Amino acid sequence: MKIFHVDAFTSEPFSGNPAGVCILAHPKVDAWMQNVAAEMNLSETAFLIRAADGYNLRWFTPMVEVDLCGHGTLASAHILWQEGLAGKDEKIAFHTRSGVLTCVREGEWIRLDLPATPDVEVVRPEGIVEALGVAPLYVGASRSDYIMEVDSEETVRGLTPDYTRLLALPVRGVIVTGRAATDEFDFVSRFFAPAVGVNEDPVTGSAHCCLGPFWGRRLGKEELIARQVSRRGGVVKVHLAGDRVHLFGQAVTVMGGEIGV
Numbered sequence: 573m574k575i576f577h578v579d580a581f582t583s584e585p586f587s588g589n590p591a592g593v594c595i596l597a598h599p600k601v602d603a604w605m606q607n608v609a610a611e612m613n614l615s616e617t618a619f620l621i622r623a624a625d626g627y628n629l630r631w632f633t634p635m636v637e638v639d640l641c642g643h644g645t646l647a648s649a650h651i652l653w654q655e656g657l658a659g660k661d662e663k664i665a666f667h668t669r670s671g672v673l674t675c676v677r678e679g680e681w682i683r684l685d686l687p688a689t690p691d692v693e694v695v696r697p698e699g700i701v702e703a704l705g706v707a708p709l710y711v712g713a714s715r716s717d718y719i720m721e722v723d724s725e726e727t728v729r730g731l732t733p734d735y736t737r738l739l740a741l742p743v744r745g746v747i748v749t750g751r752a753a754t755d756e757f758d759f760v761s762r763f764f765a766p767a768v769g770v771n772e773d774p775v776t777g778s779a780h781c782c783l784g785p786f787w788g789r790r791l792g793k794e795e796l797i798a799r800q801v802s803r804r805g806g807v808v809k810v811h812l813a814g815d816r817v818h819l820f821g822q823a824v825t826v827m828g829g830e831i832g833v
Contacts, residue, residue, distance in 0.1 A: 573597060574655075576828040577614070578589040578647035581775040583823040584665065585681070588806040588824075589775035590646035592617030604635070608831065610634045613771070618644035618827035620652070626665030627652070628672075635769030638744075640670040640717070642777010642819055646682055649675035650823035681809070681820040684777065688817045689714040690785040703737035704748065704764075713780040717746040717763075721786075725760045729801050735766040744768055747779045749786070755820045757807075758796040759787045777804030777819050784810040784817045 575594045582806045583586025592612040594605075609617040616631045616638065631641035632659035639672060645666060652658040666673045671718030675830065702716065710721040718741065718789055722728060728750045738746060742795055745765030752760050761783055763776040773779075780798060787796055787810075794812045809820035 573801050573833045575608075575612075575831050576613075576647075576651050579824045579826055580643035580646045580822050580823045581651070581777070581800075581808055582824060583822045585824045585826050587804050589773065589804070589822075590614045590826070591641075592788045593643045593647050593651045594619050594645070595655075596621040596754050605630065606632055606637070607735055608632075613725045615773050616641045616644040620647040620648055623667055626667060626672075629666040629668050631668075633769045634689055637767060639777040640668070640686070640781070642684060642686060642780065643775055643821070645673055645675065645686075646777065646821050647728075647823055648817075649684075650684055651684065651825070653677065654825060676821070681822060684785070684819045684821070685738060685813075686777065686817050686819060688768075688785055688812070688815050689716065689778070689781040693751070694718075699737055699740055701747070703734050704731055704739065704746070705733070706731065706748075712786070713743070717747055717765075717779065717782065718743050718745075719747040719749065719782055722748060722750045724750050725765055728760050728762055732761060735764070735771050739766050740766055742765075744771075745773075745779075747776075747782060749783060756797070757799045758791060758793065759783065760799050760801045762796065762800065762802055772802055772823060774804040775800045775808065775821075776801040777821070778807070780808050780810050780819055781817045784812055784819075788812045 748759040
């Protein structure tokens with residue numbers, strides 16, 4: 573079985589969000605996939621197996637299986653094209669816990685079609701200010717996460733969360749976002765998810781399924797450019813499409829090998 577390490581949402585190695593991509597010849601039990609993800613020790617490892625009309629795709633953090641992972645999907649499509657398992661102009665369909673997700677090539681970019689997960693405003697959760705060390709301008713909740721708007725890009729970049737306090741919140745993770753300081757980007761964000769074993773995710777596709785509708789409403793735009801300002805950092809183009817969000821990203825293969833167990 574082949575396995576790859578791919579940096580997603582970046583055109584440069586050693587930046588963006590690293591994902592494992594494992595191509596299975598036969599189904600494997602959940603415990604085996606969880607062990608491989610723990611061994612890879614990346615924010616997510618994707619497992620692919622051929623289906624009649626595409627690929628079945630599952631994603632595991634080092635601790636748990638997750639319902640949606642944008643950068644793992646992007647990395648998976650990149651590898652299928654790289655390895656000649658999909659035609660260079662072929663649309664790839666992935667069958668996942670979040671329904672059918674598709675990827676196509678558009679020039680140097682890969683377009684992902686993902687479900688939108690818009691937020692609704694909620695009362696500020698108890699403990700969130702203490703966990704993040706900053707008072708929000710706005711707090712909302714999407715299907716999986718809290719989203720918190722703060723006053724500036726500088727504030728987003730300067731956060732030093734208390735991950736133990738974040739663990740007490742009843743959500744997958746917390747998105748913190750603010751307007752970008754320059755005209756190059758519309759907004760910036762960071763994403764913290766200690767509940768699934770990822771204290772800070774470098775570049776989070778699924779978070780942009782919420783961030784896109786959030787900033788689309790505020791800015792009156794359907795096409796946005798975002799930067800996730802983690803230490804590694806990465807760029808995501810976001811196009812709103814009704815109840816779907818199209819994310820555009822790039823990917824780079826860093827290494828590949830075989831699993832011998």
